Amino acid sequence: MFGLVFFASLALKDPNNRKIAMSQAITSVHNIAVIGRDGTGKSKLVDAWLHLIAQTPESLIAELPEEESRGITIYNRFYSLAFDQGRINLIDTPGNSNFLPKVGAALSVASGAVLVIAGSGSAESSLRLFETMEAANRPKVIFVNMLDLPDTNWENSVHELELQFNLSPLVLFLPIYQDGQLVGLVDVLSGEPVGGGVLSEGLKEERDRYFQAAIEQLSELDDELMADYLEGRPLDPELINQVLTEGIRTKKLTPLLLGAASKGVGVKQLSLFIAQHFPTHSQNPIWVGMESGGQDAGLVERRPVASEAFSAMVFKTLHDRFSGKLNFALVVSGLLVKGQKVLNSSTGAKIDLNHFARMNGDHTEPIEEAGPGDIIVIEKESHLFANQTLCDPSEPILFEPIAYPVPRCTYHLELTDTSQDNRIIDSLHKVMEEDPSLRLHKNIETGEILLSGMGPLHLEVVREHLKSVYAVEIKLVDPYIAYHETITKSVKVHGRHKKQSGGHGQFGDVYLLLEPLPRGEGVLFESKIVGGVIPKQYIGSVEKGVREALIKGSLGGYLVSDIKVTLVDGSHHSVDSSDQAFVQAGILAIRQGLPDAAPILLEPIMEMEIDLPEADLGRVTKDINARRGRVTGYTYREFTTLIKAECPLAELSDYAVALKNMTQDKGLFSMHLKGHEAVTSHLSKKILAQAQR
Structure with a gap:
C-alpha cells in the first residue's frame, strides 16, 4: 500500500477550537499560495478547502464589489485552517495578468504553491502564473480541476504542461467515472479508490501504467529505491513517501493531483498531501538579510525557527474603512507576544506591538502570540508600511524588500484645481501604499499628473476602488504626447x-x-x-x-x-x-x-521589449510594423520569445489592450524613451492641426 493511504487518518481539527499550542504552530505552519487563471475554479477550490474546516453550507470567500461584479479575484485573500498536525494558511491570489505583482507578493511569503488548471482548458494560458511561480522557486503541486465537466480531457492538460513548461508531472491520482459522472479518484501509488467508485478493468490497467511511470520517476531520485525497482524486490512504502517528500522539498518533483472542487472531489486529498509532503515554514531555507541599512552592513542569517531572534517581514498594507490601517506580516523567526517591543529596522523606530491578529477572509481573530510561519495582521500602527522589517532590537536584521515590476500602462489624471484634488491625491497615496505596483508622477514637459499601473483593467479597478472606499471619483484620459x-x-x-x-x-x-x-x-x-x-x-x-x-x-x-x-x-x-x-x-x-x-517636429520614440509565446511572434511583429515601428532583434527564451523594437509613442496608446488580444493575455511588454526622431511633413501637419483644435 502506497501514497496517501499512509496519512488518510489525518483528521481535520474541530473548527470551534481555533487556538493551537504554540509549540505545534511553530513546527507545523504551511503557507500555501493558491494560483490559477480566472475560470479554473481556483477560488472554488479555496472555498471547498475552507468547508473542510468550517462545515458550513455558505461560501466563506470574501469579495469586494469590484471583484463580485467581474467574477474574478483581484486582491490576495488570507484564510487560516487548523489541523491536528498544525495550520495551513491559504492565500487566494488573482488570476489576471494585470495583478501579477500581487501573486509575486503572495509567493514571497509562501512555503509552497498550488497551481490550479482546468481539465477542459488550455494549460498554456497559465504561462505568466507559472513563470511567476518558477521565479519564486517554491515547492509546488498542480491541481487539475473541474473534472466533473462534460468536455474534460485532463490528459490533454497534462500533455500541454509537458510541452509548454518543460515539465514531467508526477501523476498521483486518476479520476473514476460512472455513467459519465465523476464519482471518485484512484490513488496511483496504492491502487485504492478514494471517495467512492469502483475500478474498471480498463482503469486498473491505466493505473498500472501511471504507477510504473511514477516509480520510475521517483527511483531517479534515490539509489535504494532504484535498486529495489530494477531487481524486482518489494517496494518499501515508507521509502517511497520519503523520496516523494524530499523530491518536493528540493523542487525536483512536480506532483499532479486532480478533482472537482465544486463537488468536493480531491480537495481533502490535496489538503492531506500538502500536510504530509510539503515542507513547513520552519523546514524552508535560511533567510538572509542585512545587519542594518548602512552601505557597509554585513549579511545576517535567520533560521525560520522559534529558537532564533524574532524577525518578521511586512509584505502588505491595507486601509480598512472600519479598522483603519492594517499591515500584514510574516513571522520569519522567533516568537512574538502581545506587548513586545520590536525594532522597525527599515526606519530605526521602536514599536510596542499590542494589537495583532490572524486574518480569515474578511474578519480578524485577535491572538496573543505568534511563531515562525504565522501570517499576522498588525493593527493601529500608522507609521508601518509594506516592505519593512520588524525584528528584535538587540539582534537587528533588514530583509530585502519585495521587487515590483515597472508599470506598463499610463493615463493622465485630470484634476480640477479644487479642494477635491487634495482628497483625490491623499486617497491615491493610500491606494499606492496598498499596491506598490502603482505609480503617481508628473511629466515635467507637459505638466500632467500621470497614474501608471500594470494594465487598463488594473487602473479601472483602482478608479472603482477609490469611488467605493474613499468616495472620490477620478477621470483617466490618454496622456499628451511630448513632441x-x-x-x-x-x-x-x-x-x-x-x-x-x-x-x-x-x-x-x-x-x-x-x-x-x-x-x-x-x-x-x-x-x-x-x-x-x-x-x-x-x-x-x-x-x-x-x-x-x-x-x-x-x-x-x-x-x-x-x-x-x-x-x-x-x-x-x-x-x-x-x-x-x-x-x-x-x-x-x-x-x-x-x-x-526651418523648424520641424520631433516625436518620442520608445524602446520596447515584448515578451510573448513564439506562436504569436508573427502577428505581433506585423502589428509593430503597422504602428510605424521596427523590430531590432529577437531573443529566444525557455518558454517565450523576447522582441526588441522601436516605435513612436503616439502609436502605442492602446498597446496594452492590443497585446492582450493578440496573445490571449500571455504577452507582456515594457518600454522606455529612446529619444526623438523627425516626423514626416504629412504627419506633422496632421499633428499640428489636431493640437490647434
Whole structure:
C-alpha cells in the first residue's frame, strides 16, 4: 500500500477550537499560495478547502464589489485552517495578468504553491502564473480541476504542461467515472479508490501504467529505491513517501493531483498531501538579510525557527474603512507576544506591538502570540508600511524588500484645481501604499499628473476602488504626447529690448547664431563675446532668456531641443541695461529666429521589449510594423520569445489592450524613451492641426 493511504487518518481539527499550542504552530505552519487563471475554479477550490474546516453550507470567500461584479479575484485573500498536525494558511491570489505583482507578493511569503488548471482548458494560458511561480522557486503541486465537466480531457492538460513548461508531472491520482459522472479518484501509488467508485478493468490497467511511470520517476531520485525497482524486490512504502517528500522539498518533483472542487472531489486529498509532503515554514531555507541599512552592513542569517531572534517581514498594507490601517506580516523567526517591543529596522523606530491578529477572509481573530510561519495582521500602527522589517532590537536584521515590476500602462489624471484634488491625491497615496505596483508622477514637459499601473483593467479597478472606499471619483484620459521641435538650418538673429518710461529705462541688445545639433544633444548655449560689448554679469541673463523661449517652439508650442545657441555680439547701456533687459532680449531673438530656421517636429520614440509565446511572434511583429515601428532583434527564451523594437509613442496608446488580444493575455511588454526622431511633413501637419483644435 502506497501514497496517501499512509496519512488518510489525518483528521481535520474541530473548527470551534481555533487556538493551537504554540509549540505545534511553530513546527507545523504551511503557507500555501493558491494560483490559477480566472475560470479554473481556483477560488472554488479555496472555498471547498475552507468547508473542510468550517462545515458550513455558505461560501466563506470574501469579495469586494469590484471583484463580485467581474467574477474574478483581484486582491490576495488570507484564510487560516487548523489541523491536528498544525495550520495551513491559504492565500487566494488573482488570476489576471494585470495583478501579477500581487501573486509575486503572495509567493514571497509562501512555503509552497498550488497551481490550479482546468481539465477542459488550455494549460498554456497559465504561462505568466507559472513563470511567476518558477521565479519564486517554491515547492509546488498542480491541481487539475473541474473534472466533473462534460468536455474534460485532463490528459490533454497534462500533455500541454509537458510541452509548454518543460515539465514531467508526477501523476498521483486518476479520476473514476460512472455513467459519465465523476464519482471518485484512484490513488496511483496504492491502487485504492478514494471517495467512492469502483475500478474498471480498463482503469486498473491505466493505473498500472501511471504507477510504473511514477516509480520510475521517483527511483531517479534515490539509489535504494532504484535498486529495489530494477531487481524486482518489494517496494518499501515508507521509502517511497520519503523520496516523494524530499523530491518536493528540493523542487525536483512536480506532483499532479486532480478533482472537482465544486463537488468536493480531491480537495481533502490535496489538503492531506500538502500536510504530509510539503515542507513547513520552519523546514524552508535560511533567510538572509542585512545587519542594518548602512552601505557597509554585513549579511545576517535567520533560521525560520522559534529558537532564533524574532524577525518578521511586512509584505502588505491595507486601509480598512472600519479598522483603519492594517499591515500584514510574516513571522520569519522567533516568537512574538502581545506587548513586545520590536525594532522597525527599515526606519530605526521602536514599536510596542499590542494589537495583532490572524486574518480569515474578511474578519480578524485577535491572538496573543505568534511563531515562525504565522501570517499576522498588525493593527493601529500608522507609521508601518509594506516592505519593512520588524525584528528584535538587540539582534537587528533588514530583509530585502519585495521587487515590483515597472508599470506598463499610463493615463493622465485630470484634476480640477479644487479642494477635491487634495482628497483625490491623499486617497491615491493610500491606494499606492496598498499596491506598490502603482505609480503617481508628473511629466515635467507637459505638466500632467500621470497614474501608471500594470494594465487598463488594473487602473479601472483602482478608479472603482477609490469611488467605493474613499468616495472620490477620478477621470483617466490618454496622456499628451511630448513632441519636440528642432531646427534644420543655421540662422543669425537679432533681439533688442528697449523701453523708456521715465527714470531708468530698459536696454538689452543681442545677436545670436542658431544651429541644429544631432539628435539627443538637447540645448547648448555658448558665448563668444569679446571686448566687453556685453558685460559678463549679463551673459547668464541672456542664456536664461534663451532657455525660457525654447520651452515653446514656433510650430506647436512644443519644447525645442537639439539646438546650439551662440551669443556672438550685442550692446549695452551703462544706465538702462539690467539682467531683466537681457533676459527679454534673449527671448525676443529666439522667437524671431525660430521660424526662419526651418523648424520641424520631433516625436518620442520608445524602446520596447515584448515578451510573448513564439506562436504569436508573427502577428505581433506585423502589428509593430503597422504602428510605424521596427523590430531590432529577437531573443529566444525557455518558454517565450523576447522582441526588441522601436516605435513612436503616439502609436502605442492602446498597446496594452492590443497585446492582450493578440496573445490571449500571455504577452507582456515594457518600454522606455529612446529619444526623438523627425516626423514626416504629412504627419506633422496632421499633428499640428489636431493640437490647434
